[in-house]
Amino acid sequence: MTSAASPHLTGGSNPLLISGRVCAERAELTPRGEFVHGCAEALARALEELPNTVTRVDLDMGDVHFMDTAGLEFLDVLSDYGRQRSLTITTSNWNGQPLRILELAGLDTSDPLRSTTDQVAPATAAGSSVVFLERAERLHILQEEVEQLRQAIASRPVIDQARGILMATHGCTSDEAWHILRETSQLSNTKLREVAAAVTAGAETNGPPPPPELRTALQRALARRRG
Structure with a gap:
């Protein structure tokens, strides 16, 4: 069969x-x-x-x-x-x-x-539905975790590029560059990947500078590291 x-x-x-x-x-x-x-x-x-x-x-x-x-x-x-x-x-x-x-x-x-x-409560469709909904909600949480992981993997190359640019431009270590990017993200309320993309784009010949609020946050993050 x-x-x-x-x-x-x-x-x-x-x-x-x-x-x-x-x-x-x-x-x-x-x-x-x-x-x-x-x-x-x-x-x-x-x-x-x-x-x-x-x-x-x-x-x-x-x-x-x-x-x-x-x-x-x-x-x-x-x-x-x-x-x-x-x-x-x-x-x-x-x-x-x-x-x-x-x-x-x-x-x-x-x-x-x-x-x-x-x-499940014996032979009650309502009880079965409640349990199913609870399981579905837990599964939804897992799906969100998986999607966040996929996004992190996709973002890795541009973040690594931005770290390299900060290391070459400001003479910082890889860990320091990572913290600078994270702090810039927090100060500007901007996603880390967007911060990294702006830094990378700005380093290109005739590349666009980061937006003013992002540039200000980056300068503050650099200043704190120097201090």
């Missing part, structure tokens, strides 16, 4: 496939790909194909490489399925980014379904 999330739902990046087999009263499911929009629907279809004789469902998550809030919905579908049919359901081999999401969501990484069952 195989179930797949439609490419138009997942964006086609790495669509989820769920393969499985049934041995006596036990079903083994293996999701592969990403837990994004559409994954819960793929899971629901896979579960519908299981025979009524199944009393246990085990999922191997080792080939799941990425998940967002849709992955939490995936877990909710599993939990509801097991509760409605009084089945034993387990998930194992979580790793990488999906494991980090479970940690951020406050779930038991060895058995996230147990966490889901314990935290």
Whole structure:
């Protein structure tokens, strides 16, 4: 048996496939790909194909490489399925980014379904929604952290250039140049990357000088370091 999330739902990046087999009263499911929009629907279809004789469902998550809030919905579908049919359901081999999401969501990484069952009020949609929203908010925080890291990585070259310019122009060390840039950013209420870009642009032949407020903040930061 195989179930797949439609490419138009997942964006086609790495669509989820769920393969499985049934041995006596036990079903083994293996999701592969990403837990994004559409994954819960793929899971629901896979579960519908299981025979009524199944009393246990085990999922191997080792080939799941990425998940967002849709992955939490995936877990909710599993939990509801097991509760409605009084089945034993387990998930194992979580790793990488999906494991980090479970940690951020406050779930038991060895058995996230147990966490889901314990935290949701019995058979109340409202309780389930509250828990889901709380997890989604935690995931949103993680996504913001990841985006900030991406921006920092993208900003690194221009910041390094600006540090080099300050070191050559004012005879300061690399650490001193870094502190000057940070202090200029704080004094002018300007993002560090914008400060670095202005310093770098101003050092070019016929380059534009930094804006007045930025230039004043930079002079103050340099003066403090000299003092």
